[in-house]
Amino acid sequence: MVGSAEGVERPRSVSIKIPNVRIFCRKGFLMSALSPSASPASASSPAARRVLVSGASIAGPALAYWLDRHGFEVTVVEKAPTVRGGGYAIDIRGVAREVADRMGIMPALRAAHVDSRRLSFVDAAGEPIGSVRPEQVTGGAAGLDLEVRRGDLATALTDLLEGRVEFLFNDSIATLDDDGDAVHVEFDSGTLRTFDLVIGADGLHSNTRRLVFGPEEPFHRYLGHVFAGFTLPNEFGLVREGAIWNEPGRGAALYAHEPDEDLHGFLVFRNEEVPFTAFRNPGAQRALVRERFPERSWHLPRMVEGMEKADDLFFDIVSQIHLYTWSHGRVALAGDAAHATSFLSGQGSSVALVGAYVLAGELARHSDHEVAFAEYERIVRPFAERNQALATGGGTVVVPGTREELDARNAMLRAAAAGGAPEDGGATHGVHSAIDLPRYE
Incomplete structure (x- = not known):
């Protein structure tokens, strides 16, 4: 600050x-x-x-x-x-594309498009569950929506x-x-x-x-989750893709762009109370995250180690205004x-x-x-x-809160990976464009 x-x-x-x-x-x-x-x-x-x-x-x-x-x-x-x-990737979806087009920045955004091609999910042991295209989870429009670094x-x-x-x-x-x-x-x-x-x-x-x-x-509505975001070396062989690990109420995610660039790591966990004591104490933040991810499976040890060493750790709660x-x-x-x-x-x-x-x-x-x-x-x-209102559904996909929600999410992913489930582009994509954009000029 x-x-x-x-x-x-x-x-x-x-x-x-x-x-x-x-x-x-x-x-x-x-x-x-x-x-x-x-x-x-x-x-x-x-x-x-x-x-x-x-x-x-x-x-x-x-x-x-x-x-x-x-x-x-x-x-x-x-x-x-x-x-x-720099920063992590964000999405420009639905009617926001029209705003960007009216501003004349679509060529720059297309040039910066990350073009993530796959999201892979693994279970607690690190075993594959299924891989899907990002828009099958996000409800985005394939070939239209853009993913760019925030910076x-x-x-x-x-x-x-x-x-x-x-x-x-x-x-x-x-x-x-x-x-x-x-x-x-x-x-x-x-x-x-x-x-x-x-x-x-x-x-x-x-x-x-x-x-x-x-x-x-x-005015603050806490959604019950805490997250830590950071960058770490891409030692995982990931290119333009994401990988997500889950246990009920916890998630670990890696998002990679180019193979020679650092990737973004996220560790998210359910916490009933807002951890006020950790907000201004980086040491307490790291200790809390380390405590919540003790497993030795998948890439968790390297992620926790990367979080400990990161000089760009961003720690906050998942919330709305x-x-x-x-x-x-x-x-x-x-x-x-x-x-x-x-x-x-x-x-x-x-x-x-x-x-x-x-x-x-x-x-x-x-x-x-x-x-x-x-x-x-x-x-x-x-x-x-x-x-x-999308945040509740998003939480169920990214951080299922219970064993039942996790099992249902995994069944959906397996069906989607096999081509047997519809994409989420219907209702969710409708929300992305749920406004009649006025003309002011």
Whole structure:
């Protein structure tokens, strides 16, 4: 987490303007952006309004793109020192493909497509159960949906913003004061700025949401699982495929891209209580995961060893966000900050892209931000909630909770591997496209 020790002066963000070039830097971090001469794409958009977007992962850059295209003046603040690359693979499915196409990033996403070709499942002893195509489990559309690294999607989005949007890296919102006419923001750096609107697109544990709506606990729905994600050397002979081991309430997964690249490991387990004591203690996190995976079968020993050595361990709980409203005054939420679906749904990035598109479009359509926020929520909430509901089914496939669920899952996999079971592309794929995408231009 970016911050400064007590008693040490925080470095201040600065914005230096010279003809046709804007440079935004802080403590040695630099981003240069040539200011384009072209006018915004939406000629009928309202007079430029200043919007602060918090977060530069998926929802934030997507929202910034559409806001800029509609004529808004956009600033993006991100606590990391730069846009984060790499990361595990995420899916762009259903109607989110249409949003990506309207943004013009489909060629970049196709070039980055991981193209996983097989998911193999093994039992507790490491013996094969069956192998299926990923879409037979995820409900995706073969040949249409895209699988890309999270960082590749983030890069494709932020590349669209070069020269158009102000970025403040290595900074975060410290306080928000919405006086009804504007939002006065103090950043962690000490910088003071005023914006017409603020959008929190800063993830599951959103700082913006905490500042406006209060602590996370009332909106947080724990789905009963804890997971650890990390990278480790590909010593398993896997190429563009995944392999999953299960016991009731536990799962271990390896996902590989190219043979010469590190692969991603995931260890997931059922935990009745949220392990609060482990959240800020990496040693406790590793100890808890090691305790839950003592087996010597399959690749578990090497995975646990890789988890112990990993310098990129990501430890969290499987959870969702359920808010009674996504906005308050001049502040609104987008992406996981508003409606986290959990990774078990496989739909977080897709729903974030769709929500960002609609939020920006409604703000362009309505001069009254309260009307725009209400319309955004009316259109997107049913879609987000249907995708959140996928997490239960996803958990049954990826981490069956009981012996009966595991046996039923394995029977389904054996039938699917033998070609005797229908793919899951029907109802699930329908959820991926369960929204009528408006046209704003």
